[in-house]
Amino acid sequence: MAEIRLQNLAHSYSKQPTGPEDYAIREMSHIWEQGGAYALLGPSGCGKSTLLNIISGLLSPSEGQVMFDSRVVNDLSPEQRNIAQVFQFPVVYDTMTVFDNLAFPLRNQGMDEKKVQTKVQEIADVLDLQPLLKKKARNLTADEKQKVSMGRGLVRDDVSAILFDEPLTVIDPHLKWKLRRKLKQIHEQFNITMVYVTHDQLEASTFADKIAVMYGGAIVQFGTPRELFEKPQHTFVGYFIGSPGMNLIEVTPQAGGVGFGDVHLPLSVAMQQRIAEKPASSLKIGIRPEFVHVWDGPVDDAMCAEVSHVEDLGTYKILNLRLAGHPLKVRIQEDKPVPEGQAWISFPSQWLMVYADEYLLESGHE
């Protein structure tokens, strides 16, 4: 049980990093509270596994500190840190039975056999592994194996945290859901800090209370799934979270707001000031496809967009529009009429985000 604190942490795989592009993890400071369920979400190669391995101690960071409850653990190995880690591919000891697999970490600590028995039984109950205890681990299915490798982390009651490195990648979709539920349940029951690495936003948001979105070696936003959805701090978060991702359009500042092509979007005075204060090389507006309002006919401040095509995804439809030459996706309910040829749309001001150099500009009072 521990709070994990990353202080000015950075990591580079090259010996003499010359610029920020040499870093797999760019400098960051971060706190994972004891007992929290966190997800590290990001595309392949964004550094999330590197970060996880640094936390677990399989990798030593080139700069900065990893602290467990204000104790620097940089030089401690995973076993000294008391970390349990579940890997992408299930690791089981083939020749042992499920029982022996679960008992393995305990026996390695020299725990007495009676206690081992009760501990293993307890965990097997939680993970529904009871009927498999006598089976050889080699004969299990992938999801059973993954449960066994989770179980090996859970049996030790001294673990500071359990780290998951895309644990459901090799699991069948219908079992993924079950295992995810199980994980959530375990988290509630044991109150252990859990960090879950994934590139699947659905997995992240069902498992975690808070999600850290990583992009290019940095955590670009750390927040609840809702915050990530409603207020992406970075254009990447907007693009990566949600399906489809946020509409992002390059704009130029204009009197009273911003604009692109012949479209003018009015902004609040505060926001206009912010834009003026902070000259940026790129200015974008972002709006989620869910939040674009589609009118039934022409109304005062609605903009007219061309409808290029419609994707029907069964439970909802995606309108692909062109607004002043820019592609725009709009998500509408299945039962809503699909406008033909032209659509009248508007961007509700509370959902219209402005990004300067990819980072969200906040007007300050809302």
Next chain:
Amino acid sequence: MNNKVQNNKAWWLVLPVFLLVAFSAIIPMMTVVNYSVQDIFDQSSRYFVGTDWFRQVLQDPRLHDSLLRQFIYSACVLLIEIPLGIAIALCMPTKGRWSSLCLIVMTIPLLIPFNVVGTIWQIFGRGDIGLLGYVLNNVGISYNYAANASDAWVTVLIIDVWHWTSLVALLCYSGLRAIPDVYYQAARIDRASSWAVFRHIQLPKMKSVLLIAVMLRFMDSFMIYTEPFVLTGGGPGNSTTFLSQTLTTMALGQFDLGPAAAFSLVYFLIILLVSWVFYTAMTHSEKN
């Protein structure tokens, strides 16, 4: 119901393999079978003798001796080479320049022909001009493979270990390299001792290559011929006369083709039987 074309054309595809196996194995072996049940004097006078030769061969004390010697020898070879090969493989560097160098050095003994290996050791072990024999004799250990049976025996064993341990080591090395890193990482997290890592990760993962190694080394050592022949010609006495040499003497020296043929078949069956036992024993433990 069944609209599939029914014909036997697919058998033609098996034909090349069938011919190959026929000419390389079945026909030669049948010739041996033919010899083993007849007493042949010349083209016209041949007599069917049934199982006489087999009975004679199975009761021959000379063969019993060399069979026993052969089993002890093969057992020693396996007991030394397998653990030693595993140990070497575990110690070999896993990456970088040193690992390639190690691999090359390990391969060298495997490239040397049998009779050259025999000759190398024959000279190496001599008391007058051989480095090994000379040094041993000078530090007070009496060593003479030409006169002392146990010296000769140990020398033949060492030759085999020197020649073939690399093979076992290389096979194990490849088996070890195939183990994904996460297994070691998981073991570290589970606080496994290095013995536990070996016992529960490395050994199980090496099992299939070890099976190959054990079979190859058993079959090869069971057929050993050249090294003792070059070293001492099977002596001193009969101490290093193994099965294949007894067989050669019988077939080519004494020209007893009938008994020799019967003996070949028995020899073949022993190898087959032992290999089968190894194979089933090692694969059986796979299934619970």
